[in-house]
Amino acid sequence: DADVTQTPRNRITKTGKRIMLECSQTKGHDRMYWYRQDPGLGLRLIYYSFDVKDINKGEISDGYSVSRQAQAKFSLSLESAIPNQTALYFCATSGSQAPTDTQYFGPGTRLTVL
Amino acid sequence: AQSVTQLGSHVSVSEGALVLLRCNYSSSVPPYLFWYVQYPNQGLQLLLKYTTGATLVKGINGFEAEFKKSETSFHLTKPSAHMSDAAEYFCAVSSSGGYNKLIFGAGTRLAVHP
Numbered sequence: 001d002a003d004v005t006q007t008p009r010n011r012i013t014k015t016g017k018r019i020m021l022e023c024s025q026t027k028g029h030d031r032m033y034w035y036r037q038d039p040g041l042g043l044r045l046i047y048y049s050f051d052v053k054d055i056n057k058g059e060i061s062d063g064y065s066v067s068r069q070a071q072a073k074f075s076l077s078l079e080s081a082i083p084n085q086t087a088l089y090f091c092a093t094s095g096s097q098a099p100t101d102t103q104y105f106g107p108g109t110r111l112t113v114l
Numbered sequence: 115a116q117s118v119t120q121l122g123s124h125v126s127v128s129e130g131a132l133v134l135l136r137c138n139y140s141s142s143v144p145p146y147l148f149w150y151v152q153y154p155n156q157g158l159q160l161l162l163k164y165t166t167g168a169t170l171v172k173g174i175n176g177f178e179a180e181f182k183k184s185e186t187s188f189h190l191t192k193p194s195a196h197m198s199d200a201a202e203y204f205c206a207v208s209s210s211g212g213y214n215k216l217i218f219g220a221g222t223r224l225a226v227h228p
Binding site for chain 1: 148
């Protein structure tokens, strides 16, 4: 079984809808991250969390919110989806040996906002 | 602020040829550098990383990278390309301090032709 899972893998929605993307991990890591990938831009950090009580904004947090329900679960919400949020979204986890620890990525969620 | 520049969004090589993917970074503090690979329809996985010590770093699948502080570079090489190396490659730098936030380059898509 995969260590980092994301659901759904694909989602098509309409402008204005609220969307939740979910991430679960079995690696026992405290640190979790949400990134979005756009062609030609690489990956950009949306939010990150170092434990259940610690949530931090990344470089592109506007229009997004997150919830850390448990050590193993980190959800990303789009409050009111807009077309320019169409992208590939990745969840990642890492251990606590910052800043050198490896990040482990889920398979991604492809989101299309019409 | 830290940043990463990957020269060449697309690189094409013949099977058996040298692979060279270029990465330059900007950092005001000693950097920690990573190369990740993304195969089609998959998440990112770590190829190799430089933290401290030896500047020539060996990774998985025959890849290696050399940290050159004077040139602010961390180029990825492989002596002989294989068809299975076709993927997108991302260079990243880890932010300083107690956090493990990765700043990614835009990515280089490697094509390998017979």
